Amino acid sequence: MLVDLHAHIHFNIFKDDADEVIRRAQEAGVFMVAPSTKLAISRRAIEFGEKYRGLVFPAIGLHPIHTKPTIFDPDEEEAGGDHASRTSNETFEMNEWLLLAKHPLVVAIGETGLDYVKRLEITEDDRKHQENILRQQLELALEVTKPVILHCRDGQVDGLKRNAHQDMLAILKEYVPRGLRGVSHCFSGNKAQAQEYMQLGFGLSFTGMITYNGAWDRIIKDAPLYKLFTETDSPYLTPVPHRDERNEPVNVKYVVEHIAGVKNTSFEEVAEQTVLNAKKMFNLPIQ
Structure with a gap:
């Protein structure tokens, strides 16, 4: 048994073969959480949770790149006309999102966070808007007592380097005392930041990026397995x-x-512990 904590199986790129992809996962003993990026995609995540009950667990959220007009990604969703090249920014209406968040199949709020990637040409006003939307989603998570899935990417603000993880950690310190919990998705921070997330009770989630080089091996090696x-x-x-x-x-x-190799332990031990971690953090009803 394995858990894929971040699979956009409900994105447009899987529209023709989602059944087959999920069947392969089921045969391999893989359960998945399906985080979202926009309101419409969040609704679709719930539809997938209902259709593939017990295999796909939906999460709902507004991704920071969708808080301003951005390049349209056909892999994410279908669009036409004026939306074929750029998408408009989304507002965050708490009551609308609260209805989705209260759905019994929804296991988390996310993905939400801060994204300063250079190509978005983020201004300080954009950054403040991202932070405002993030804070609303953290409040939403507290309201429904569900964990958050955080997206955090360093880059530039007003043309100057800006560390998103540093900003994120400062924000989290305001909410953790109120019971906020969750994971840093596709963790890309440094060792000191990893320690701060873990001290705040957050987990570190890793993707296939760790197989490209050894950039995160030291963090993985030093982190307790129950935090991964x-x-x-x-x-x-x-x-x-x-x-x-x-x-x-x-x-x-x-x-x-890869994690098993870095930590010099067995595949089975990593699989068992990371499944347990996911079950505990996200209250996943898997056996």
Whole structure:
């Protein structure tokens, strides 16, 4: 048994073969959490949770890149006309999101966070808007007592380097005393930041990126296994040896293998503990 904590199986790129992809995952003993990026995609996640009950567990959230007009990603959703090249920014209406968050199949709020990637040309006003939307989703998570899945990517604000993890940690310190919990998805911070997340009670979730080089090996080696989570971020970040292919949940085994190698332990031990971690953090009803 394995858990892929971050699989966008409900994205447009899987529209023709989601059944087959999920069947392969089921045969391999892989359960998955399906985080969302927009309101419509969040609704679709719940539909997938209902259709693939017990295999796909939906999470609902507004991704930071969708808080301002951005390049349209056909892998994420279908669109036409004026939306074929750019998507408009989404607002966050708490009452609308609260209805989704209260759905009994929803296991988390996310993905939500801060994204300063250079291509978005983030201004300080954009950054403040991202933070405001993030804070509303943290409040939402507290309201429904569900964990958060955090997206955090360093980059630039007003053309100057800006560390998103540093900003995120400062924000989390305000909410953790109120009971906030969750994971840092596709963890990309440094060792000191990893320690801070863990001290705040957050887990570190790793993708196939860790198979590309040894950049995160020291963090993985030093972190206790009970703080680690495994994910694919499908359809993105496909692990070696399938790096040039579309990613899918069954590939989470390569993440488990890499962690086991770095920590000099067995595949089975990493699989068992990371499944337990996911079950405890997200209250997943899997046996």
